[in-house]
Structures are given as structure tokens and as C-alpha cells.
């Protein structure tokens with residue numbers, strides 16, 4: 001660990017003599033306080049924490065007794081007193097005289113965690129008053145003071161760190177190691193920064209105008225906190241620096257919550273592509289497999305016989321060339337049969353699945369470099385999630401594209417309505433198209449992608465590429481359906497599809513030339529439905 005541009009404080013400390021404990025999250029605090037007491041450390045504490053410790057038989061002095069000033073205003077003022085803050089902030093050796101003059105006893109350890117603001121406002125019915133009352137003032141003030149004075153004092157904001165502090169006290173004869181004090185101080189500033197950003201974000205929504213759609217407005221300032229999970233070898237390219245940051249408590253089923261069971265360290269591109277694969281496979285209720293290459297699905301399959309292997313084989317068959325070195329995602333437990341089929345057939349960078357069977361683990365272990373991830377069950381997302389995109393000098397923020405359409409949302413625009421099978425294929429192709437970079441064209445049949453055309457500047461070219469892919473794979477376009485992530489600006493897209501034998505089309509509609517496009521479909525006896533929803537993905 002190194003701190004740029006500064007030397008690490010190593011000021012010699014006296015043994016820790018006095019601690020102040022004031023916690024909302026009371027997990028583990030009784031045992032911790034008891035261990036401090038056993039070391040002869042004097043304990044001070046605020047109302048609720050004091051009651052808990054005293055009831056447990058621990059010798060503890062109430063802060064109000066220590067300051068000679070009662071807790072007032074329903075706890076709004078408890079620790080905001082010079083005898084507390086002077087005791088925390090005094091520079092040992094330098095401020096001793098002034099401390100003695102004002103009868104301020106040094107406080108060497110501050111154990112504080114804050115009012116649960118985020119948990120409180122997570123309730124959609126939380127009132128402004130409730131939110132305001134859950135803004136902790138005294139806690140962050142002590143935390144910041146103690147973190148600032150870490151040359152002499154120790155601050156603990158997370159119960160998970162109690163053991164580290166006790167171990168250090170044990171090792172260094174009652175003095176907390178300076179490296180640990182500094183680490184805990186930085187953690188404390190991160191903690192208060194995250195706390196304040198949560199407050200600013202929640203309140204920052206209230207000062208912005210609610211849109212016509214009735215949705216809660218985006219906050220005035222964007223300041224979400226992410227925590228460094230791992231330093232990556234490099235970014236998208238070897239000359240780029242990179243790291244993986246995650247939410248404090250990632251949702252179950254998310255990439256950030258996934259456990260890596262084997263394989264090389266995940267790279268930046270592995271993480272980005274795995275996220276794309278996971279998002280796509282999660283869109284399916286049926287047993288599905290998605291293979292992603294360079295952020296686009298190159299093959300998607302829905303099991304025809306209930307086995308995961310069948311889903312994988314269909315996905316692989318769409319574009320076996322691109323699947324080489326790809327990312328494979330499943331929405332069911334990875335079983336031994338499927339794992340064996342993968343490792344026997346192809347080079348794969350990452351396999352991710354909610355759960356991995358012991359047999360599958362054994363099969364993949366033959367290829368020790370393959371990264372095997374279990375992400376757990378769950379949607380992987382929390383409501384109200386946003387996509388962020390850096391632009392020069394700014395940040396674009398949008399709510400996630402989680403718009404779904406079902407059979408009832410579709411408008412049949414052509415003389416011929418899709419058959420039941422065509423309708424199922426259309427909905428499948430539409431789900432896949434949502435995860436393909438624009439312009440996206442997906443040909444599909446019987447729960448299998450037949451060809452995927454991604455990321456082209458012209459929709460017609462995406463359609464051509466999808467056809468080329470199908471031809472290369474030896475899959476029949478004739479009789480398939482086509483999904484387009486956005487409307488067809490001209491009838492040529494439909495004319496080409498008709499020439500290739502496409503039987504049904506799903507697209508948002510909304511072009512100036514929709515009538516021409518519909519006429520082209522009618523001329524070819526193609527059934528076409530409009531979703532009324534676009535899925536651009538840039």
C-alpha cells in the first residue's frame with residue numbers, strides 16, 4: 001500500500017486508554033466492548049448503546065455523564081461537545097496543555113456507525129421528515145474528527161473490523177498499528193462520503209421537477225459510490241489502466257455477486273462481455289444459453305428437450321466460428337453433460353451460471369484457465385438501476401432498458417397474422433435483439449438464433465450480415481422470423497427479408513414510411529407485428 005505524495009503517519013502512540021462507542025448497527029458490539037474492557041480500556045457510550053452494554057454487565061460511562069451535558073432534542077445533540085471533540089482531535093504531546101486546561105480527557109478509539117439513512121429511504125413511503133431525522137450529524141462529526149487525527153487515534157465504522165483492531169492491540173501491547181489506523185481512517189472518510197452522497201442523491205431528487213411520466217426525477221448531482229473489488233491487469237487494451245468497482249451490496253444474481261470457482265483472473269473485456277451475456281440469458285424464462293463475443297450475442301438457444309446441453313448446442317450452432325473464445329451464460333444450473341460438451345468442443349473464456357454442479361466443476365477443471373463463475377439466483381438488478389456512460393466532460397445517465405413486450409402488446413400490421421409458432425419465434429428474436437448492438441437484426445427459428453447482424457451503421461447491412469452468418473452455419477433462413485431493434489426506414493429491409501424467405505417480422509414501427517414497409521410485407525405474405533417499443537443499444 002502506498003499513499004501518493006505523502007509519507008505514512010507513524011506517530012508513536014500511547015496505549016489505548018479510552019474508547020467511545022456509539023453505534024446504530026449493534027452487531028458484535030457487546031463482544032467487542034467486553035474485549036476492550038478486559039484490556040482495561042475505559043468505555044464511554046451514548047444512550048441506546050450504553051443501555052445495551054450496561055445490560056450485558058460491561059462497565060461503561062454514559063457520554064452525558066462524561067460531558068456533564070444531557071442528550072437533548074431527541075438525540076439530535078448527544079456527542080456534539082468540546083469534551084468529546086477535543087478528546088478526539090487533540091494532538092497528543094502538542095495539545096496536552098490545552099486539554100488539561102479545559103479538563104478534556106483523550107479519547108483514543110471511536111467506534112461509530114451511522115443512523116441507517118439508506119435503509120430508511122429505501123422504503124418508497126418514507127416521508128421527508130423521517131428521512132431528515134435519519135440524517136446522522138454527531139456520528140459523522142466524530143468519525144471525521146477521529147479519522148483526521150489518525151496519527152494518534154483509531155476509528156472503526158464497520159463491525160467487520162472489530163477483530164482486526166483487537167488483534168492489533170494484542171500484538172502491539174495496547175497500541176493499534178499505525179498502518180491499520182491509517183487504513184481505518186481512509187475507510188471512515190469513504191464511509192462518510194458514501195453516506196453524504198446517499199443523502200444528497202435522495203434529497204437531490206426532491207428539488208428536481210417530476211417528469212410528465214410521473215417517474216421520480218434524477219438527482220441534481222450524480223455521486224454514487226463504488227468500491228474497488230480488484231485491480232485488473234489492464235483495460236480494454238493493454239496500455240489502459242483498469243479496475244473493477246462494485247456496489248457495496250450487489251444484488252443476488254449480478255456479475256458483481258458472482259463467485260469465481262476456477263480459472264485465470266477475469267480481465268476487463270471478460271467482465272464486460274460476461275455482463276452482456278448474463279443480462280441476455282436472464283431475459284429468458286425457458287432454459288437458455290447465450291454465447292457472447294465482443295459484447296454481442298453470437299448465438300442464443302432455448303432448450304428443445306429440457307436439457308441445458310440442448311440450449312448450448314443450439315446457441316453454438318448459430319456461429320461456431322465466433323463462439324471460439326466466447327463467453328457462455330446459462331440461466332439454469334450448469335450440469336456435467338453440458339460442461340463436458342463445452343470443454344470438448346471449444347475454447348471458452350468464461351462460463352457463468354446461477355449454480356454449478358459438482359460434476360460440471362470437475363469437467364471444467366480439466367481446462368484450468370477457463371473462468372467458471374456462479375452468480376447465484378436472482379434478477380441481478382435492483383429496481384431503479386441506471387446505466388452510465390462517460391462522455392467528454394460529462395456523464396450520460398439513463399434508466400436501464402428493461403422494457404418487455406408480450407404477445408398482448410403486439411399490433412399485427414399485415415393482412416396475415418403470425419402463426420402460433422411464428423409468434424413464439426418473434427418474441428424470442430425480439431428478446432435477443434434487445435441485447436444486440438444497433439443496428440440489430442436477428443433471424444430466429446424454433447428457439448434458436450439463425451443469424452445475428454450487430455453494430456452496423458445501416459440496418460440493411462445488419463440484415464445482410466445475419467444472412468451471411470446463417471449461410472456460414474448452414475442454417476436455413478427460409479421459414480425463419482426477423483427482429484429489428486428499430487423501425488425500417490425504407491421497404492428495402494423487408495424486400496431483402498422476403499427474398500431470403502423470412503416469414504414474419506417484429507419491429508417497433510413508427511417510421512414515416514411504415515405504410516410502404518407494411519405494403520412490402522403484404523406483397524410477400526409476411527406477417528408483421530409492431531411492438532411500439534424500440535431497443536437501441538449503442
Ligand SMILES: NC(=O)c1ncn([C@@H]2O[C@H](COP(=O)(O)O)[C@@H](O)[C@H]2O)c1NC=O
Pocket residue numbers: 022023024025045046047048049050075076077078079080112113114115135136137138139140
Ligand atoms: N447527535 C449526536 O450528537 C450523535 N452522536 C452520535 N450519534 C449517533 O447515535 C447513534 C447511536 O445512538 P444510541 O447509542 O443512542 O443507540 C449512532 O449511530 C451515532 O452515529 C448522534 N446522533 C445523530 O446525530
